[in-house]
Amino acid sequence: MAGKRVTLADVARRAGLSSTAASMILNGRPDTRLSQDAHDRVIHAAAELGYRPNLTARGLRTERTDTIGFISDVVATTRFASGLIKGALDNAHAAGHVLLVLETAGEPQREAEAVEAVLDRQVDGVIFATMRSRELYVPPVPDGTRVVLLNATNEQHPVSVLPDEYAGGRAAIELLAEAGHREGILLLGHDAEKERGLFRSMTVARRIAGIRDAMAERSLAFLAEESIWLWEPQNGYAAMTKLIKRHGRALQAIVALNDRLAFGAYQALAEAGLSVPGDVSIVSFDNDELAAYMRPGLTTIALPHEAMGRAAVDAVLDPDRTGEILVPMPVVERDSVAHVS
Amino acid sequence: MAGKRVTLADVARRAGLSSTAASMILNGRPDTRLSQDAHDRVIHAAAELGYRPNLTARGLRTERTDTIGFISDVVATTRFASGLIKGALDNAHAAGHVLLVLETAGEPQREAEAVEAVLDRQVDGVIFATMRSRELYVPPVPDGTRVVLLNATNEQHPVSVLPDEYAGGRAAIELLAEAGHREGILLLGHDAEKERGLFRSMTVARRIAGIRDAMAERSLAFLAEESIWLWEPQNGYAAMTKLIKRHGRALQAIVALNDRLAFGAYQALAEAGLSVPGDVSIVSFDNDELAAYMRPGLTTIALPHEAMGRAAVDAVLDPDRTGEILVPMPVVERDSVAHVS
DNA sequence: GGCCGGTGCTAAATCGATTTAGCAACACGC
DNA sequence: GCGTGTTGCTAAATCGATTTAGCACCGGCC
Numbered sequence: 097m098a099g100k101r102v103t104l105a106d107v108a109r110r111a112g113l114s115s116t117a118a119s120m121i122l123n124g125r126p127d128t129r130l131s132q133d134a135h136d137r138v139i140h141a142a143a144e145l146g147y148r149p150n151l152t153a154r155g156l157r158t159e160r161t162d163t164i165g166f167i168s169d170v171v172a173t174t175r176f177a178s179g180l181i182k183g184a185l186d187n188a189h190a191a192g193h194v195l196l197v198l199e200t201a202g203e204p205q206r207e208a209e210a211v212e213a214v215l216d217r218q219v220d221g222v223i224f225a226t227m228r229s230r231e232l233y234v235p236p237v238p239d240g241t242r243v244v245l246l247n248a249t250n251e252q253h254p255v256s257v258l259p260d261e262y263a264g265g266r267a268a269i270e271l272l273a274e275a276g277h278r279e280g281i282l283l284l285g286h287d288a289e290k291e292r293g294l295f296r297s298m299t300v301a302r303r304i305a306g307i308r309d310a311m312a313e314r315s316l317a318f319l320a321e322e323s324i325w326l327w328e329p330q331n332g333y334a335a336m337t338k339l340i341k342r343h344g345r346a347l348q349a350i351v352a353l354n355d356r357l358a359f360g361a362y363q364a365l366a367e368a369g370l371s372v373p374g375d376v377s378i379v380s381f382d383n384d385e386l387a388a389y390m391r392p393g394l395t396t397i398a399l400p401h402e403a404m405g406r407a408a409v410d411a412v413l414d415p416d417r418t419g420e421i422l423v424p425m426p427v428v429e430r431d432s433v434a435h436v437s
Numbered sequence: 438m439a440g441k442r443v444t445l446a447d448v449a450r451r452a453g454l455s456s457t458a459a460s461m462i463l464n465g466r467p468d469t470r471l472s473q474d475a476h477d478r479v480i481h482a483a484a485e486l487g488y489r490p491n492l493t494a495r496g497l498r499t500e501r502t503d504t505i506g507f508i509s510d511v512v513a514t515t516r517f518a519s520g521l522i523k524g525a526l527d528n529a530h531a532a533g534h535v536l537l538v539l540e541t542a543g544e545p546q547r548e549a550e551a552v553e554a555v556l557d558r559q560v561d562g563v564i565f566a567t568m569r570s571r572e573l574y575v576p577p578v579p580d581g582t583r584v585v586l587l588n589a590t591n592e593q594h595p596v597s598v599l600p601d602e603y604a605g606g607r608a609a610i611e612l613l614a615e616a617g618h619r620e621g622i623l624l625l626g627h628d629a630e631k632e633r634g635l636f637r638s639m640t641v642a643r644r645i646a647g648i649r650d651a652m653a654e655r656s657l658a659f660l661a662e663e664s665i666w667l668w669e670p671q672n673g674y675a676a677m678t679k680l681i682k683r684h685g686r687a688l689q690a691i692v693a694l695n696d697r698l699a700f701g702a703y704q705a706l707a708e709a710g711l712s713v714p715g716d717v718s719i720v721s722f723d724n725d726e727l728a729a730y731m732r733p734g735l736t737t738i739a740l741p742h743e744a745m746g747r748a749a750v751d752a753v754l755d756p757d758r759t760g761e762i763l764v765p766m767p768v769v770e771r772d773s774v775a776h777v778s
Numbered sequence: 779g780g781c782c783g784g785t786g787c788t789a790a791a792t793c794g795a796t797t798t799a800g801c802a803a804c805a806c807g808c
Numbered sequence: 809g810c811g812t813g814t815t816g817c818t819a820a821a822t823c824g825a826t827t828t829a830g831c832a833c834c835g836g837c838c
Contacts, residue, residue: 101579103824114788119826129786151557152502153824155493156793163537163558172523172743175513181522182513185540189547194554196504197538199526206530213535216492217504238442329730356730363732366707386727389670389697391704402513444794455818460796470816494794497823 102145110141118142122149155218164188164412165214166195168225168246169202175385176401180225180246183405191413193220202226204233211235221412224248229258229299242415246408249298249420257407257421261299264397264425265306268351268379271395271427273314276436277349277377280319282339283307284332284361285353287323300353303381307351319346327353332360340368348436349377355384358394358432373434383428393430400425443486451482459483463490496559505529505753506555507536509566509587510543516726517742521566521587524746532754534561543567549576556582562753565589570599570640583756587749590639590761598748598762602640605738605766606647609692609720612736612768614655617777618690618718621660623680624648625673625702626694628664641694644722648692660687668694673701681709689777690718696725699735699773714775724769734771741766 108118113134120128121138141147155161166184170177181197188195196219198210211234214222221242226232232248243253250256272281286296286304295301311317322339324331332352340347352358358380362372370376372392380387383398400423411417449459454475461469462479482488496502507525511518522538529536537555541547552575555563562583567573573589584594591597613622627637627645636642652658663680665672673693681688693699699721703713711717713733721728724739741764752758 101824104826105824115825116788116790116827117786123826129784131786134786148553148557150497150559150824152493152496152559153793154826156491156497156795156824157826159793161493161558171526172516172519175516178513178519178522181519181538182540185512185538189539194558195538197507197522197526197536198530199523212489216489217502217535218491218493333732359730386730389700389727391674442794445796446794456795457797457818457820458816464796470814472816475816491794494823495796497794497825498796500823 101150102147104147104149106145107138107141107147110145111137113138122147159218160220161218162193163217163219164193164195164409165210165217165219165222166197166225167200167207167210167214167222168197168227169200170227171197171199174227176382176399177225177227179399179401180405180408183402183407184223184246184409185405186402187406187409191409193409193413204235207233208235211237215241223408223412224250225408229297231298242412244408244411246404247299255411255418255421257404257411257423259299259399259404260422260424261302262306262309263422264381265303265308266310267306267425267427268381268397269307269310269314269316271379271429271433272349272351272377273310273316275377275433278314278316280343280346280348281316282343282347282350283318283321283353284335284350285322285324285327285357287321289321290323303353319343319348324353324357327357329356329360329363332357333363334360336361336364337367340364340370345375347376349433350379352378352380355380355382355387355394355396358396359386359390362390362394373432377433377436379433381425383426387428387430390432392432395430395432396428398426398428442491443488445488445490448479448482448486448488451486452478454479463488500559501561502559503534504558504560505534505536505750506551506558506560506563507538507566508541508548508551508555508563509538509568510541511568512538512540515568517723517740518566518568520740520742521746521749524743524748525564525587525750526746527743528747528750532750534750534754545574545576548574552576552578564749564753565591566749570638572639583753585749585752587745588640596752596759596762598745598752598764600640600740600745601763601765602643603647603650604763605722606644606649607651608647608766608768609722609738610648610651610655610657612720612770612774613690613692613718614651614657616718616774619655619657621684621687621689622657623684623688623691624659624662624694625676625691626663626665626668626698628662630662631664644694660684660689665694665698668698670697670701670704673698674704675701677702677705678708681705681711686716688717690774691720693719693721696721696723696728696735696737699737700727700731703731703735714773718774718777720774722766724767728769728771731773733773736771736773737769739767739769 104115108115118138121135200206200210223244223246225246226248229247232250234250245256322335358378380396383396387394387396403423407421445456449456459479462476539551541551564585564587566587567589570588573591575591586597663676665676699719721737724737728735728737744764748762
């Protein structure tokens with residue numbers, strides 16, 4: 097494609113009108129007294145010339161750019177991070193906006209740079225996202241700019257989008273209880289005693305609270321709780337190998353605090369000759385890509401990353417949305433939980 | 438933070454000079470004859486007021502926005518997609534640029550919209566990325582705009598960044614050969630006969646060519662080749678279950694065409710009571726997240742997603758880069774290949 | 779005939795930068 | 809004392825849109 101871009105002035109000239117008239121007509125301004133004929137001529141000329149407004153120029157005048165800054169500590173390492181982006185992208189597209197994506201690695205220096213980079217480009221709003229949910233430092237932002245925290249909170253900016261972890265935690269226990277499990281349940285990843293006073297993350301705390309409340313309501317107690325600091329497959333494998341030795345067949349169900357731990361548990365159970373869900377049921381959290389690949393498929397409470405990303409964009413664009421926006425965590429039932437009588 | 442942004446005019450006023458002078462000084466323009474004193478005053482005033490140029494305004498005048506459009510068919514579903522973005526983000530940041538990320542789901546309609554959306558915002562260049570490497574349709578783009586294809590090619594735009602799949606394919610075979618494997622090698626995922634005339638993807642074709650050339654050079658032949666159209670764990674599992682039955686202990690090594698197939702193969706081997714790498718060695722491609730979680734760790738030829746993303750940004754910013762830019766695929770050695778004598 | 783109000787449109791200012799063109803003051807050479 | 813350069817700086821144009829303020833014309837009414 098060659099030549100320069102068509103400008104509003106070109107359209108106006110072609111229509112035999114001023115660019116004032118062309119601007120008003122193309123923006124559908126109400127209460128202008130421009131004739132029907134003028135409307136027709138401008139719209140026709142614009143179509144004919146393939147006119148598209150230069151948003152840089154418009155932005156300069158209107159201070160609106162139809163662009164949202166999406167600043168994240170991490171974008172690639174987890175499916176969660178990219179899910180947030182995808183959801184945000186979807187709703188931004190639907191609203192005719194576009195996303196400026198920046199990564200900070202969680203370093204305050206880069207966070208500050210990122211904020212400046214997006215403000216220099218006059219974004220309409222900023223979304224701050226984190227992997228590990230937490231109270232997030234937000235560099236100073238001018239008053240008018242709308243800020244939404246995604247999977248994070250901040251005192252000065254009260255608009256946060258979070259997964260409804262409390263309800264998710266309850267759902268995991270409800271699922272096991274409805275399948276008839278009442279005994280021999282193991283909590284893999286957290287021990288109330290050992291981790292007392294340690295801060296893991298805001299949302300994980302709620303997840304665990306949901307689990308414990310649902311247990312208590314049903315007068316259920318865990319057979320064992322195993323604290324694991326890093327929720328990686330290797331650690332899940334090691335912990336489960338030990339626990340199988342200790343508890344043997346008393347072990348009937350596992351609540352794993354994420355899918356990677358569950359994956360490690362599968363490996364340990366297979367080595368010990370125990371089958372899932374025949375001998376042991378497992379329910380977990382996150383719905384990692386992994387969960388679908390495992391055999392049998394892992395039943396898990398999904399982290400609703402895309403829905404969260406979508407909610408964040410909606411919140412940026414709707415000035416009335418405020419406070420904590422909780423996004424439900426869907427229960428993804430596969431084949432790792434057996435019914436017992 | 439309150440109040441309006443500081444403008445160049447504010448800085449100039451404070452320094453007691455014209456904004457022309459302030460602009461020239463802050464941009465480090467050569468050959469202006471402005472005094473050292475004027476320099477000091479402007480720089481001092483800018484620092485004092487915390488001046489940051491409005492890039493929208495600058496962009497309007499200079500037609501440069503320090504912004505690159507990153508248009509991808511998919512951003513979230515695979516680690517590959519998000520790796521490309523992360524790499525691009527890294528080098529964009531290093532070069533003081535920022536990325537406008539858009540997703541198209543591979544639909545021409547959305548591709549066209551995406552191009553218009555980024556051009557309307559006067560980006561300095563556009564990167565088109567795909568998951569499945571292919572000749573990509575690129576909507577018309579004005580002459581001056583630099584276009585780079587990432588994991589794709591296009592006739593009109595000769596700048597492409599691709600993984601060096603041919604060398605990667607060779608590397609897989611070299612690895613097995615050096616470990617002493619000469620017989621009982623299975624190619625999992627492709628059968629030359631069955632797939633004749635079918636087009637999978639440009640890069641996969643090169644991968645397979647590298648594999649076959651390296652085999653031929655060493656006068657090696659596959660024990661069997663198994664065509665699998667969709668490279669998912671379930672299909673790898675099914676195919677391997679069948680192949681183990683058919684070939685038994687003759688099977689000594691597997692070249693899996695991606696890690697998800699290898700994962701399925703692991704499951705089938707474990708069920709058949711065969712150990713990796715004791716009974717069967719496996720080498721694979723991609724270096725999915727999965728590969729590190731598997732037991733034993735999977736040796737695989739990595740898809741260099743981040744390096745590719747970085748290379749794409751470099752190519753956009755350097756007008757001299759042209760043609761195919763091949764990014765090496767690193768060999769990631771874990772524990773799935775045994776030495777045999 | 780003059781005033782009023784409505785209709786249909788446009789000139790010019792504006793956003794915040796960059797860039798072009800050129801002015802005033804001074805030194806120098808002859 | 810007069811042209812010629814150099815030095816140090818600025819006024820104004822420009823990019824492409826939006827928006828403010830207001831002009832010219834017409835018809836109707838007294």
